Amino acid sequence: xxxxxxxxxxxxxxxxxxxxxxxxxxxxxxxxxxxxxxxxxxxxxxxxxxxxxxxxxxxxxxxxxxxxxxxxxxxxxxxxxxxxxxxxxxxxxxxxxxxxxxxxxxxxxxxxxxxxxxxxxxxxxxxxxxxxxxxxxxxxxxxxxxxxxxxxxxxxxxxxxxxxxxxxxxxxxxxxxxxxxxxxxxxxxxxxxxxxxxxxxxxxxxxxxxxxxxxxxxxxxxxxxxxxxxxxxxxxxxxxxxxxxxxxxxxxxxxxxxxxxxxxxxxxxxxxxxxxxxxxxxxxxxxxxxxxxxxxxxxxxxxxxxxxxxxxxxxxxxxxxxxxxxxxxxxxxxxxxxxxxxxxxxxxxxxxxxxxxxxxx
Numbered sequence: 001x002x003x004x005x006x007x008x009x010x011x012x013x014x015x016x017x018x019x020x021x022x023x024x025x026x027x028x029x030x031x032x033x034x035x036x037x038x039x040x041x042x043x044x045x046x047x048x049x050x051x052x053x054x055x056x057x058x059x060x061x062x063x064x065x066x067x068x069x070x071x072x073x074x075x076x077x078x079x080x081x082x083x084x085x086x087x088x089x090x091x092x093x094x095x096x097x098x099x100x101x102x103x104x105x106x107x108x109x110x111x112x113x114x115x116x117x118x119x120x121x122x123x124x125x126x127x128x129x130x131x132x133x134x135x136x137x138x139x140x141x142x143x144x145x146x147x148x149x150x151x152x153x154x155x156x157x158x159x160x161x162x163x164x165x166x167x168x169x170x171x172x173x174x175x176x177x178x179x180x181x182x183x184x185x186x187x188x189x190x191x192x193x194x195x196x197x198x199x200x201x202x203x204x205x206x207x208x209x210x211x212x213x214x215x216x217x218x219x220x221x222x223x224x225x226x227x228x229x230x231x232x233x234x235x236x237x238x239x240x241x242x243x244x245x246x247x248x249x250x251x252x253x254x255x256x257x258x259x260x261x262x263x264x265x266x267x268x269x270x271x272x273x274x275x276x277x278x279x280x281x282x283x284x285x286x287x288x289x290x291x292x293x294x295x296x297x298x299x300x301x302x303x304x305x306x307x308x309x310x311x312x313x314x315x316x317x318x319x320x321x322x323x324x325x326x327x328x329x330x331x332x333x334x335x336x337x338x339x340x341x342x343x344x345x346x347x348x349x350x351x352x353x354x355x356x357x358x359x360x361x
Contacts, residue, residue: 003046012040062092062117063306066108068100068125072222072250073278074295075123078144081299082121089307100221102126109134109141119306124148129190140309142302146192152355154305155319158293159346160192163324164199165206166344167273167291168245170326172207174333176243176271179204180215182230182255183222183247196247196275214239219251227254235262241270249274249281252288256331272331286330287338294322294348319351 005023009016014033021029022037029037040046065082067075075097083093094117098104105126119140124147127134135143135151143155171179181200185193197216204211214237217230227246231254234241244259246252252274256266264270266286274281277292301320308315326344328334334341 003044005046007044008037008040008046011044012036060116060118061090062094063119063121063303063310064094064096064113064117065121066096066098066105067123069097070095072248073280074248074250074276077278078123078295078299081296082303085296085300085303089303091303091307098124098126100125106131106134109137111137111139114139119310121302121306140306142306142309144298144302146195147190149190152317154302154309154317156298156302156305157319157321158192158298159321159324159348160195160293161199161202162346163291163293163326164196164245164247164275165203166199166324166326166346167275167289168200168203169206170289170328170332170343171243171245171271171273172203172209174243174267174271177209178212178215178240179209179243179245180217180234180239180241181245181247182217182227182234183219183251184216186218193247200245212239215241222248222251224250224254224257227251228258229254231255231258232261235259235264243271244273246272246274249276249278249288249290252290253280253284256284256288266331267333271333273326277325277327281329282338282340284331287335287340289329289332289334290327292325292327294324297322297348317353317355319353321348321351323348 005016005019009019014037018033019037022034063086065079067079070076070079079095086093105124108120108122121142121144123144128147132151135153141153143151143153146157146160168179181197183193184197185191188194201211217234219226219230227250244255246255252272256272259266259270266272272288274288274290277290281288281290301322324346325342327340328343329340330336334343
């Protein structure tokens with residue numbers, strides 16, 4: 001015979017309503033009471049009837065994460081972090097990739113699959129500031145990334161400019177002066193490439209190093225292949241280079257491959273640093289220094305904001321930037337072996353606005 005909620009309540013010495021509050025994750029339950037209920041659940045092996053709960057609450061118990069592509073290490077690891085953060089609150093995650101295609105990103109905002117989940121975490125890549133009106137949606141939405149600012153939705157982004165500035169400054173402190181960039185986007189004003197390039201330029205200015213456009217390598221999509229191609233072009237151009245700042249870790253991996261092909265010593269001849277601090281950079285030879293933008297905190301914060309919106313909060317829209325760190329490894333000469341050290345920390349910030357979200361409906 002299946003274990004009922006009433007059985008849990010009887011064993012824990014509480015009301016059925018209290019058991020319901022615990023299993024549904026309501027916050028206003030005394031900690032000692034919550035522990036008793038959880039112990040009773042574990043002892044009896046109680047399993048909540050999710051279908052019945054969803055019918056009562058008119059919720060699916062799921063959220064959607066829309067990202068450009070899971071083949072990029074950053075988005076794959078972000079998805080993992082979101083799944084873990086959501087699971088801690090009893091939510092499941094449906095993951096969809098847009099392929100960075102404009103029409104598919106517009107379909108996300110049109111709510112074509114809204115009936116499948118209760119809210120959306122959305123990292124756009126093809127949309128921009130001219131598309132702000134499309135973000136006025138009537139369902140819970142949290143925006144991720146650096147393509148769109150000022151949307152009428154909570155937004156979790158990165159400390160791109162200051163993190164890139166610190167990464168470049170770290171290369172300068174090691175004596176580097178001819179620092180190349182891999183991954184620039186010509187004409188971009190808002191976006192990860194533009195923001196990180198701005199941080200690079202500020203670090204050069206801080207150190208009194210003239211900006212040299214010959215050191216800026218443009219790339220399309222930020223993949224390993226484009227990193228290798230861009231690095232190869234920079235090397236073949238004959239421009240003197242003693243360090244490389246790759247604007248994401250996928251391109252840093254590609255740049256490392258190109259440097260190895262030419263038998264260039266790293267960091268002896270050319271130092272290398274990336275951005276995103278994905279797991280792969282810990283297992284290269286040499287290990288790659290990188291910027292940790294606070295991926296786990298981004299995921300946790302985004303899930304918290306979305307769950308609150310699903311729950312009906314009418315708090316003003318918030319824009320949150322987690323802490324970021326520059327992590328030094330072998331490729332910048334900071335450590336030997338598989339160790340690492342934090343060489344800079346950029347504090348995050350919370351920007352409360354006086355803008356309320358559109359009512360969900």
